[in-house]
Structures are given as C-alpha cells and as structure tokens.
Amino acid sequence: MIEIKATMHPDVKAKVDGKKWFYTEQVRDHFFNPKNILKTEEEAKLYEKESHGVGEVGSPACGDMMKIWVKVDSKTDRLQECKWQTFGCASAIASTSMMSLMVTENKGMTIAEALKMKPHDITARLHGLPARKFHCSVLGDKALRAAINNYFFKSGQKDRIIVSKGAEIVDKILKITDKDIEEAVLEGANDFEAVQKKTKIGVQDKTCIPRAKELIEFYKDKYYG
C-alpha cells in the first residue's frame, strides 16, 4: 500500500502577552471576542423571528452543536447577516465567528459564493487549527449550508434547495456524508482512526463505522491506489 502523506498543519501554538497559548492569535481573538454571536437565549429567540433561515447541526451528546441564523437580501442574493450560537470548544467558537465574518464582510457574499466556501478557507484565515480540531470548522460550515437551505425553503425557492446530490449521510447523528470522508482522505487521513479524528464520524453513531471504513478504502483506492 502506498503511504499517504499528511498535509494538515501541525499543532499550532501562539505566544500572546509573552505567554504560550494553545491556539493561534487569530483563534484566541475570535474565542474571546466572537463576532456576530447571539449572547443569550432571549436574543436568539428574538432573532429567530426576524431571520430568513436557520440551520442546526451536531448534538450536545457529541460535544458540538452549532446553530446559525441568516438574513439574505433577496434582490442581490447576498448574505446580509449571519448570527450564531454554539455548544462547543474554543476552535468551534473561533471558526464559526470567523465564518460569520467572512460571509458578511464587504457587503456580504452571494449565496453561490458562500456555498463554495470550504472549511479550509476558514481555518486559513485563523492561521490554522490543530489537526484534531479541524472538524470544528466543518460544523459551522455545515450549519451555514443548512441555514441557506432553510432560507430557500422559507422563501419559496424550492428549486434551489440543495439535496446534496449523490451525498450519502453516513453518520446519522453528526450528519457526516461520504463527501466529508472523501475530503478527509484527500487531506491525508489514511485509516478510520485518522478520518474519525478529523470528522468525529462514528464517535456517537457507532452503526456507521463499517460503511465508513468501506468508503475510506474506496477513496484511498480512487486517489492513491
């Protein structure tokens, strides 16, 4: 078998105020001062009424849960606002904060642009996340896609709803698809343990493990075989 070289960042450490911190300065900044966050349950309830779409992924049992609300300018198809809440660790908080900033800065991304964004684009702006924290940026991205879909649904643009063509939901609790596995393999994860580290697949939904292993072999063969 050909050895697959890992392409992920090594664990990143930053020095802030002369003190070591586990993450980069950018992560630190967004963790302590998250942008576009809804600070209380009441705020979230109020905003839900005026928002145009809402998406939620993960579960507290998995240790990560993300909820995102969007407002869309129907004329320009641009994201006006992107608000969020999370039950998650520092990297989940920082990457969602960064993502909400990226989709709304400079008059906002068009929906097409937002859907093209990859978790990698977010971690790059954060100057990297430790490899095992990469999945935290995936969750925010997924919640955003869910929120955009919900907007399509609520605004009657049913033809635009993305049924994730060909995507198979493998992990039913975390909603991890074959595409996520493909991406993890492309990033250098070469066995189930490595793919699990990136995606958290099968941590909660153990029933999906055999199928996940099958897919990992398939993509390894496809790209490296």
Added chain:
Amino acid sequence: MRDKYFDHSATTYVRPEVVEIMQEYYSEKYGNPGSFHYKGLEANEALNSAREKFADIIGSKSDEIIFTGGGTESCNLAIKGVARSLKKQGKHIITSTIEHHAVMDTCDYLERHEDYEVTYVDVNKDGIIDPESVRKAIRPDTILISIMYANNEIGTIQPIKKIAKIAKENDVLIHTDACQAIGALDINVQDLGVDMMTLNASKIYGPKGVGMLYLRKGVRIVPLIHGGGQERNLRSGTENVPGIIGFTKAVELAQEEKTEESKRLIKLRDYLIKRVTDEVPECWLNGHPEKRLPNNANITFLNVEGEAIILLLNEYKVYVSSGSACTSKTLDPSHVIVSMGLPYEAAHGSIRFTLGKINTKKDIDDMMEVLPPIIKKLRGISPVHLKASEVIK
C-alpha cells in the same frame, strides 16, 4: 494575579525537600549502581537504602520492589507481565470500566493483539465497583484482576481490600493502580492484600518519570524491557538514582503528613463543592460524596463545553482539567463519567478540580469570583438548554 492551581491529579510541583535530596545524586553521587568502584558502590548503597525505606513504608520486603519509569510503565509491567507468564494457565483478565488508560489500553492491547479476553466490570452511579460483580466475573481461566485503588477523574475510592479478598479466595492474582491513592490512603500491601501495586512519584510532590511496582514474592512476570538485568532482571536500564531517592523522600513525607493534610483538604474540597453547587445553577458533583479522595471535586456544568471553560478560567490563572472530548487526544469524552450511567452531555461539561498543598480557601474564593460568570456567559451563547433533572434520571 497569583496562580490558582487546581490540577494536582495531573501532576504536582516537586517539593523543596525532595529537590534538595535529589541534587546530590545528580552532581556528586552520580555513579552507576552497577559499577564496581567507589562511585558505583556509593550509588548502589543509596539505592538499597531507598528500597528498604520504601519497603518499610508499604509493608513489603525490599526485594519485592521494582523501580520503573512511571505509573504507566508499572501498570504495563504488571498486566502484560502476568498475562504473558500465565498464558498457559488461562487468558482471561478482569478490570473495570473506570481504569486509567495505562490499565485500560494495556488490557485492550492484549485483547486485540494477543488473544486475551477481558471483562470490564461496571461501576454504580456513584462510580464505585461492587466487589460481588468482580466475584461473578471470575472464570476458571481468569489469571489476573486489575482494579484501581482511587479514580483519577472522579476521585472515588474502590473497596480494594474486599476485592483482594475475593481474588485470594479464588486463587487469582490482583494488581491495583494506586497512583492517585498514594498521598491520601493506606498503602500497606499486607493490609490491602494485593499481589501487585503501582505507585508513582509525580502526584505526591516527587519527580516525574519515576514509578514503582510492588511484586509479591512468588509472583512471576515476564519483563517488558530487556538489557542489563537491573531490578532483578525485571526492568533493565540503569536505575534512575536521583529519581528513586526523590520518590522515596516524597512518599515518606506524604505518608507522614497524610492524616493532617487529608483533614485540611477534605474541608477545602467540601467548601469548593458547596460553593460551586450553591452558586452555579444546573451543575452537580460526579462520584460518591464521601468515598472520594480528599482533594478531588468533579463537577458537571450542563450545556457548556469543558474546553471553553478551561480556557476562560485560564485567563484568570485558574487551572483545571475536563473530561470533555475536545480536551482528549482521541476526541472521546471521559469513559469514567459515561460509565457511571451519565449521558455524553454530562461528560463534555465536566470539570475536575484537584487540590493540593499550595491551595487555600482564598484560592477557592478567588476562583468563585470568575467561575459563575464564565458559566453564565458560555450558557448564554449555547443553543442547548437541558435541565439537570432531564439528564440525570
């Protein structure tokens, strides 16, 4: 702002008395105990007297003590050592669901790679093992029972004497990982009735990288490390003389101070538990309220994630640890919290506070200035709103 270090079960600082006694063995009495000249004899003598002192403290003979490179190595040596030496008699091992990874992953390794069978005995909702469930797990081919003395995460103290008695009655060897118990509980191997006991120095203000395995005379084990034949051929490699001297001093002092210090820590611990559970809503103490280590409080804060709590407390120089998945290398939440029958949600928000010699009531008061607002802030941004009454059934 001064450090409020509540992570003594991770490791402690090395106390000055220990540093002082070790220094000599780095710079002056640096000989190899295996050498035939004066330098070697000098080190050898020191090693022997440390071994005797240590034996005295745990109630064993000096040739029943094997010094190792730490608690993890001792656990590996005990379990793999017995398993491999008795493989013709049987290949069944009993342990518990709340062991430290040093024991759990060693058993798991033997199961996966060397065809042993392992039974993991459950704990009750307080995190305590019922000795009768160990008895029930014993089979004709059981060769070893390995149960920890006190748990590293939730601090619960296991009925190790009773379990050892059951092992004896059934003619099965018993090992106990006593790394967390060493500073607070009785570690006399005759009283406990165990055949093997793992201890290490780095939780009792001793150096890191030194451990010990008590091995009752007559128990045969296969070594992990081969080489120069040190430690009765069971642990080759030049002895870590300064480390062993420091370890012996640390255990001596810990046992001397145990009664007084435990009394003080229990008071502090209960004060911490009371203040936190009184002042923060939707949180609870994990593990038995009394049958726990004097220095351990493990509390679940519902609807928030442990790593975020750690990093915010860190800003105020409050140092704690968590059973959250995000703080573990494997991304799995604490197996200890989950095996008490609590859901994953409870593990992700669990925080371990472990007190030590340097902690005072003021440390706890200082922490309480920042902890409740941090939890409030994180709950504010959380989309999860579970109630403790829904989670603990």
